[in-house]
Amino acid sequence: MTEPLRLLCLEGDGIGPEIVNATLAVVQAAGRVLNRKIQTEKMDIGFAALKAKGSTIPQSVIEAAESVDGVILGPVSHNEYPPVEQGGRNPSGVLRKELELFANHRPAKTWVGLDAPSRKSFDLIVMRENLEGFYADRNMFAGCGEFMPEPDVALAVRKVTRKASLDIARAGFELAASRPAKHVTVVHKANVMRMTDGLFLECTRSVAKEFPSVAYKEMLVDAAAAHLVRDPTRFDVLIATNMFGDILSDLASELAGGLGLAGSLNFGALHAVAQAQHGSAPDIAGRDVANPVSLVLSVEMLLRHLGETNAADLIRASVGVALESPETRTRDLQGTLGTSAFTEVLCKLVEEGAR
Known part of the structure; x- marks a missing residue:
C-alpha cells in the first residue's frame, strides 16, 4: 500500500x-x-x-x-x-x-486578464540563497550576526560560504536547464564586496561549466533592479545571495501584479x-x-x-x-x-x- x-x-x-x-x-x-x-x-x-x-x-x-x-x-x-x-x-x-x-525558489509571472505594473508579459524565477548572507538570525552557529560593541555603533556580519554558494548555484542552473530560455543571471556586488561576492561568483562560474546548454551572465545588483523595472523579459532565472534575492524577488513579484500572486x-x-x-x-x-x-x-x-x-x-x-x-x-x-x-x-x- x-x-x-x-x-x-x-x-x-x-x-x-x-x-x-x-x-x-x-x-x-x-x-x-x-x-x-x-x-x-x-x-x-x-x-x-x-x-x-x-x-x-x-x-x-x-x-x-x-x-x-x-x-x-x-x-x-x-x-x-x-x-x-x-x-x-x-x-x-x-x-x-x-x-x-538552502534554496528559496520565487517565481514571478504575469497572468492573462490581469494588468501588471510592468506592462509586459514575463515569466522569471529568483533563486535565493536562504541560509546565510546578511541575515543575522541564521548566519552564525551560535549567537546573532548583528551586534553593538558600544551604544553608538551597530555592526552586521555577512556570511558567504563555498558550500551554500555551490548549492544555490546548482539548484538555479538545474532549474534553468529545464526551462525554454535556458538562461541564468547571477546577481552580485563584487565591485564593492570583493571577497564575499567574489567567492559567490567563483562558485557560480564553476557550476556554469557543468551546464554548457545554459547561457550565463553576471550583473551588479543595482543594474539588475534597474533592468527589472525597464524590461523584466530579459531575465529567466536569477541567482542571488540572501538579501539581494529577497529584495529582487519582491520587486519582480510586484511588477508582475503583486505579492498576493507570488x-x-x-x-x-x-x-x-x-x-x-x-x-x-x-x-x-x-x-x-x-x-x-x-x-x-x-x-x-x-x-x-x-x-x-x-x-x-x-x-x-x-x-x-x-x-x-x-x-x-x-x-x-x-x-x-x-x-x-x-x-x-x-x-x-x-x-x-x-x-
Whole structure:
C-alpha cells in the first residue's frame, strides 16, 4: 500500500488560518489526480503557540517538520513578537535553518486578464540563497550576526560560504536547464564586496561549466533592479545571495501584479516548506477578504517538488482560469469575491479538471 503524503500545516498569524484552510481545500479538490492520499496535521506557531507553549515555534513543531514530507507555512507577524529570550522567534527563519532549506525558489509571472505594473508579459524565477548572507538570525552557529560593541555603533556580519554558494548555484542552473530560455543571471556586488561576492561568483562560474546548454551572465545588483523595472523579459532565472534575492524577488513579484500572486518554496536536500511571499496582514484578518493565491501557488510548487506533477499542473491551470475574469477574482484584484467564495470557485475548477 502506498504511503500517504504527509503535510504539516502551520497556520501562523493574521490571515494565516484563512489562507491555509483555503489552500488545503484546493489540495483536497485535486484528490483524483494525486498519486497518494494527503494526510495533514496542524500545529500552532506564532502568537497562538506563544500563549500556549511560551514560544512562537516550540521544539515539538520543529521535530514534526523534520518527520513529514512537506510543510505548509502560513504568514507570521514576527515583527510584533517579543524578544527571542521571551520566546519570540521567527518561525520562518528557524525552519529554514533547522531543516537546512538552502534554496528559496520565487517565481514571478504575469497572468492573462490581469494588468501588471510592468506592462509586459514575463515569466522569471529568483533563486535565493536562504541560509546565510546578511541575515543575522541564521548566519552564525551560535549567537546573532548583528551586534553593538558600544551604544553608538551597530555592526552586521555577512556570511558567504563555498558550500551554500555551490548549492544555490546548482539548484538555479538545474532549474534553468529545464526551462525554454535556458538562461541564468547571477546577481552580485563584487565591485564593492570583493571577497564575499567574489567567492559567490567563483562558485557560480564553476557550476556554469557543468551546464554548457545554459547561457550565463553576471550583473551588479543595482543594474539588475534597474533592468527589472525597464524590461523584466530579459531575465529567466536569477541567482542571488540572501538579501539581494529577497529584495529582487519582491520587486519582480510586484511588477508582475503583486505579492498576493507570488508563490514561494523553500527547499533543501531533505525537506521543503511552502510559504506565501506576503505577510500576515492582521488588519484584514477574519474579514473574509484575504487572497489565498500566493499560498495556493506555493503549495502547488511543493506538490511539484514532491513528484505530484499532475496535481500541480491542474492547480496552476485552475488558478490561471480563475484570475482571467473579475467575476472569479478576489476584490484586491478588482474582482468581486471574498476568500470563501473564491476558494469555492477554485475548488470547483480543480474538481472539474480532475474528472
